[in-house]
Amino acid sequence: MFDVLVVDDDFMVAEIHRRFVDRTPDFATVGVARTGAQALEAVATLSPDLVLLDVHLPDMSGLDVMRRLRADRNPVEIIMITAARELDTVTEALHGGAADYLIKPFEFPQLQAKLTAFKERSLTLQSHAGVDQSLVDSLFGSAGQRQAQQRLPKGLSPETGTLVLDAVRSKAELSAAECAELVGISRVSARRYLEHYLETGALEIRLQYGGAGRPERRYRAT
Template sequence: MIDTLVVDDDFHVAEINARYVSRIPGFRVVRQVHDAASALAAVRDGGIDLVLLDHYMPGEDGLALTRRLRLQRTDVDVIMVTADDRPATVQEALRAGVLQYILKPFTFAGLRRKLEAYARLRTALDTTDLNQDDIDRVLGTLRACSPSDAMPKGFAEQTAELIRQVVARAPAPVSAQEVSEAARVSRSTAQRYLKFLQERGQLHLTLRYGAGGRPEHHYSTR
């Protein structure tokens, strides 16, 4: 479980963001605070893995807080949430160690994609040895599901989300045929979307060998 601190000076926005985060499997909101001082105190108390951090706040802004967290070597990750779309601010955030930069307003689907990519990053780094391919894949996880990524021609966001949810709800890795039946789409459509989601980093592919010795593709979100 990824324990998350939600920081926003607007109480209403903080509550909405907290509800969004709580709906995403694997994430748990442990606290909501509304200024940098309270956020710093919460991090010092421990038990926080991720800070979903507003930038514009009274007193100290999100970037300044992020720099303080890094100087104090606190073991937390930061995802910035802000309406500031200036390139200079984005650059400063990246240099400060922000892993993701999410522009307000955003949708639940957009936030979920970011957080799921972050969760995959944590999983990928939970190993003792990495080769170059592993490192390239790790660095690509945060980019794989950016909300700004346009759906390629011939694909629909709604169908992709339907296929992803079918796989996510399955208790074990599923085949294209099983997804086809559950989603009520043709097998060829299921195959196309499964491959697309796997290449995008949202699904994990495993091979199973049947009685005939031919590998069967199975997909999961884990």
């Protein structure tokens, strides 16, 4: 079970995020903080595994909270959850050691996918005594996969592409229809993204044969 601290100055938003966390298997909310000072105190007293951290807080920014935690050598993982879309904010979060970044508003499947990806990374690190290049690539994302993400065909967006990949990684495998439901896009659009990532090698496919007609295409992360 992964313990999560939710940090958001809006009471209703924090409550929604808490409910999302508690709906996700293997995750539980252990506290909710409304300010940066409360967040720092809660991390010290509750020792959560993960902090869902808003950027805009009344007393200091979430980035300041993250900097203080890192200055104290606190290893708690952080996912930034914020409406901030400025490139410098995203860059600072990345350089500060945030594990992920999720832009508001979002629905439950998007947060669930982020949490599931976090869980998989954590379990991977716990289960390996040493590392090789394939493990490093799976944790950091290979250069080839990043370049493929940047070279999406016309009509496909990197933001939606990230959601599609997160959805696939949150499941053992899924169909285009299941992916569409998780991400909130049409089945046709989901199929375009999935086939693109299949071509780049980020995904692989399994054909599931049933009754009459074509076999169902089931996608999973490589």
